[in-house]
Amino acid sequence: MQLLASRCSVVRPAGAAAGRRLAVRVSAAKQLKNDRTTVKSGAKPAADGSSDDIGTAGVAAIAAGLPANAIMLWSEYTLFATGAGLPPGPGGLLGAAEGISYLVVLGLIGWSVVTKVTTGSGLPAGPSGLLGAVEGVSYLSLLGGIVVFGLQIAKSGGLPGIFG
Numbered sequence: 499m500q501l502l503a504s505r506c507s508v509v510r511p512a513g514a515a516a517g518r519r520l521a522v523r524v525s526a527a528k529q530l531k532n533d534r535t536t537v538k539s540g541a542k543p544a545a546d547g548s549s550d551d552i553g554t555a556g557v558a559a560i561a562a563g564l565p566a567n568a569i570m571l572w573s574e575y576t577l578f579a580t581g582a583g584l585p586p587g588p589g590g591l592l593g594a595a596e597g598i599s600y601l602v603v604l605g606l607i608g609w610s611v612v613t614k615v616t617t618g619s620g621l622p623a624g625p626s627g628l629l630g631a632v633e634g635v636s637y638l639s640l641l642g643g644i645v646v647f648g649l650q651i652a653k654s655g656g657l658p659g660i661f662g
Contacts, residue, residue: 552624559606560624563632566602569595570639574646581650582658600643606636 552559573584573596586593610633614620623630650657 552622552629556622556624556629559609559621560628560632562602563606563636564628566599566606567632567635567639569599570603571642573599574639574642577650577658578646581654603636603639606633607640610636 569584577583584592584596587595610621621629621633647657
């Protein structure tokens with residue numbers, strides 16, 4: 499507290515003008531604001547879940563969510579362009595990856611919604627903002643899927659392999 503008080507105190511020689519005194523106070527206030535900003539940005543993260551420590555589940559969500567979103571978006575593009583989903587691939591691996599990707603993305607969105615309802619905020623950003631990015635891209639993938647599925651149903655009367 500003494501550091502803050504010493505930054506705000508004004509020492510004025512006997513013959514100094516009052517305008518100079520105001521300029522020194524404004525300068526001290528700006529310096530104090532800069533000091534507070536520096537302290538905030540250099541502070542340790544709070545223990546309320548807003549830190550970069552996201553645990554094993556968060557790391558798994560990043561590791562599974564990034565490729566799952568890519569596969570899901572690829573599948574949606576393929577459905578939009580060709581009217582069919584991804585081909586089964588060798589041994590059905592590509593089709594399985596497509597189905598698992600949809601489940602992973604829906605799981606991420608479910609986790610995000612539960613976290614939002616219980617804590618009032620979404621998932622933590624995680625290291626380098628990756629978990630937050632995966633969360634955001636998952637919502638965009640869901641929105642893209644809704645749009646593409648709607649267009650496919652309007653165009654052909656159903657989704658391939660499900661109905662129509």
